[in-house]
Amino acid sequence: MKFTFMCKEPPSIVPGRGRYKIAIVGGGPAGLSAAGYLACRGYEVHVYDKQPLPGGLMLFAIPEERIPPENILEGIEELRDKFNVEFITKTKVFGDSKPREDEGDKLVERIVSLKDLVDKYDAVLITTGTWRSRRLHCPGEEGPGVMSALEFLYELRIYNKGYIPHKPHIGNRVVVIGGGLSAVDAAMEALNQGAKEVIMAYRRTIKQAPAGVYEIRKLINRGVKWMELVSPTRIIRENNRVKGIELQKMKLGEPDESGRPRPIPIPGSEFILDADTIIEAIGEIATPPFENEYLGVKADRRGRIQVDERFRTGNPKIWAAGDVVTGPSLIGSAVKQGLYAAKSIHLELTSKKLV
Amino acid sequence: MASQSDPITFLRYIDLDRCMGCGTCESVCDFIHDGKPFIKIYETSIGVKIPLSCMHCSKAPCIEVCPTGAMRRDESGAVYVDPMKCIGCMACLYACPFGVPELDPDLRVSTKCDLCMDLRRQGLEPACYAMCPARAIIYGEPRKVSDEIRHRRAEQLVRARLEGMITLG
Ligand SMILES: Cc1cc2nc3c(=O)[nH]c(=O)nc-3n(C[C@H](O)[C@H](O)[C@H](O)COP(=O)(O)OP(=O)(O)OC[C@H]3O[C@@H](n4cnc5c(N)ncnc54)[C@H](O)[C@@H]3O)c2cc1C
Numbered sequence: 001m002k003f004t005f006m007c008k009e010p011p012s013i014v015p016g017r018g019r020y021k022i023a024i025v026g027g028g029p030a031g032l033s034a035a036g037y038l039a040c041r042g043y044e045v046h047v048y049d050k051q052p053l054p055g056g057l058m059l060f061a062i063p064e065e066r067i068p069p070e071n072i073l074e075g076i077e078e079l080r081d082k083f084n085v086e087f088i089t090k091t092k093v094f095g096d097s098k099p100r101e102d103e104g105d106k107l108v109e110r111i112v113s114l115k116d117l118v119d120k121y122d123a124v125l126i127t128t129g130t131w132r133s134r135r136l137h138c139p140g141e142e143g144p145g146v147m148s149a150l151e152f153l154y155e156l157r158i159y160n161k162g163y164i165p166h167k168p169h170i171g172n173r174v175v176v177i178g179g180g181l182s183a184v185d186a187a188m189e190a191l192n193q194g195a196k197e198v199i200m201a202y203r204r205t206i207k208q209a210p211a212g213v214y215e216i217r218k219l220i221n222r223g224v225k226w227m228e229l230v231s232p233t234r235i236i237r238e239n240n241r242v243k244g245i246e247l248q249k250m251k252l253g254e255p256d257e258s259g260r261p262r263p264i265p266i267p268g269s270e271f272i273l274d275a276d277t278i279i280e281a282i283g284e285i286a287t288p289p290f291e292n293e294y295l296g297v298k299a300d301r302r303g304r305i306q307v308d309e310r311f312r313t314g315n316p317k318i319w320a321a322g323d324v325v326t327g328p329s330l331i332g333s334a335v336k337q338g339l340y341a342a343k344s345i346h347l348e349l350t351s352k353k354l355v
Numbered sequence: 356m357a358s359q360s361d362p363i364t365f366l367r368y369i370d371l372d373r374c375m376g377c378g379t380c381e382s383v384c385d386f387i388h389d390g391k392p393f394i395k396i397y398e399t400s401i402g403v404k405i406p407l408s409c410m411h412c413s414k415a416p417c418i419e420v421c422p423t424g425a426m427r428r429d430e431s432g433a434v435y436v437d438p439m440k441c442i443g444c445m446a447c448l449y450a451c452p453f454g455v456p457e458l459d460p461d462l463r464v465s466t467k468c469d470l471c472m473d474l475r476r477q478g479l480e481p482a483c484y485a486m487c488p489a490r491a492i493i494y495g496e497p498r499k500v501s502d503e504i505r506h507r508r509a510e511q512l513v514r515a516r517l518e519g520m521i522t523l524g
Contacts, residue, residue, distance in 0.1 A: 001379075001486050001488055003486070005479065006474070214401045331379050332396070335383065336382035
């Protein structure tokens with residue numbers, strides 16, 4: 001990805017502008033697109049990321065067969081080598097309290113306070129994405145053999161890159177809960193990792209599945225079993241090891257606030273499915289680098305940072321964009337937000353200079 | 356400006372086997388055209404999302420039917436609208452098999468993808484091609500594009516053959 005698609009070279013010294021320093025927190029598609037725009041405008045850009053490499057979910061979750069890693073890495077190298085964007089990796093940024101534990105924190109070596117960045121830079125853009133998974137909160141969930149799709153995919157990637165010595169353990173009979181892109185990817189990878197049987201369990205029907213009928217059919221062709229109109233009620237353990245999962249049958253009701261028919265549980269329809277591994281892929285939640293509210297920046301109940309139409313937060317030096325603003329979306333949406341937020345920062349800083 | 360018979364030096368091809376419908380092409384196109392993207396994602400009935408944009412046809416019917424000569428081809432082969440000559444009759448839209456030309460209601464002219472003429476003049480690439488995360492957009496000299504496509508298909512054939520052998524064996 002050529003994040004600097006708008007210019008060939010960094011501008012040769014633009015008087016005054018080079019002095020502005022901008023920190024970007026989170027180097028996923030939103031942060032990197034913003035970095036490209038701002039580097040083309042001649043700003044000094046520093047990208048902070050908790051991973052050993054920027055790239056976000058494109059490098060650390062989405063399977064390589066969909067996104068060739070070299071395509072992302074080449075874009076990052078160009079930002080670094082040709083446009084002097086500095087990457088501060090393995091560094092988690094958080095408000096000045098004890099940082100919340102998110103997923104993908106395994107390789108973090110340093111914590112930097114968000115307040116320090118706001119003091120040190122002329123503008124800060126937050127693009128930290130959605131690095132927490134929604135959990136089922138059902139009995140039996142705690143303990144080995146149950147993980148989130150993000151946790152599973154992330155650990156597989158960092159194992160393959162040589163950052164950790166052990167692969168995430170995947171058993172013989174895997175049940176993946178969910179019908180979105182993460183569920184599809186987790187099911188695929190479980191199969192690739194040698195699971196004998198992979199079952200996808202979704203509470204609506206294939207028609208409503210966010211991953212789309214086509215993606216799911218493709219998985220079925222590859223040997224994944226599809227089970228619809230079911231929802232988990234508890235995970236069954238024996239000597240702490242997962243033995244199975246109890247599912248309840250559902251029927252479709254009137255459309256809910258998402259516009260899709262609401263799944264309604266059918267009482268007494270519970271049944272048990274044998275399984276030794278459960279992967280929960282029921283959605284991710286935004287992970288702002290603070291809790292609730294910090295320095296005038298507010299997050300809603302689902303962690304999403306509140307911004308105006310120009311991506312400004314309640315703090316005049318802080319902007320936010322990407323999935324940390326929208327909740328889980330697609331790369332295209334994150335790229336778009338990153339670009340427009342960067343432009344907003346540029347407009348703000350240029351108008352400041354004129355005064 | 357080039358005529359319909361001049362050689363085409365650039366071709367853009369969207370590899371639908373690679374495209375994941377993420378919308379990055381539409382986003383960057385939207386950004387550089389102030390909110391009016393010329394490549395857009397459409398979701399089909401089976402949930403597959405694909406981008407649609409001008410094919411920059413080698414024998415472009417829109418150029419043939421344009422009554423004022425506003426629809427033209429540039430020196431690299433990209434089909435574009437000269438807004439000074441366009442009268443907004445949209446004959447080009449009637450002629451286009453893909454429904455590509457669209458009326459700009461403010462400017463009252465037909466608008467469409469020009470393969471990022473402004474960027475190309477600066478020696479840059481079309482934005483959708485430059486930014487596609489999946490490398491689903493192939494762009495360049497037609498023969499190179501064909502070679503790249505066939506190279507990808509060769510990979511797929513070999514993989515299919517090997518997978519077949521592994522499952523059989
Ligand atoms: C399994 C899976 C499959 C997907 N498949 C697709 C697909 O096929 N197509 C598609 O379009 N989209 C897909 N998506 C969605 C897509 O990945 C996201 O919409 C997109 O990556 C969001 O971009 P972002 O830049 O906002 O956040 P991210 O990509 O999440 O990047 C955020 C970055 O911030 C860093 N970070 C987080 N917190 C901190 C902190 N406190 N301090 C420092 N750094 C921090 C992270 O390390 C990360 O690098 C998928 C998502 C998942 C989980």
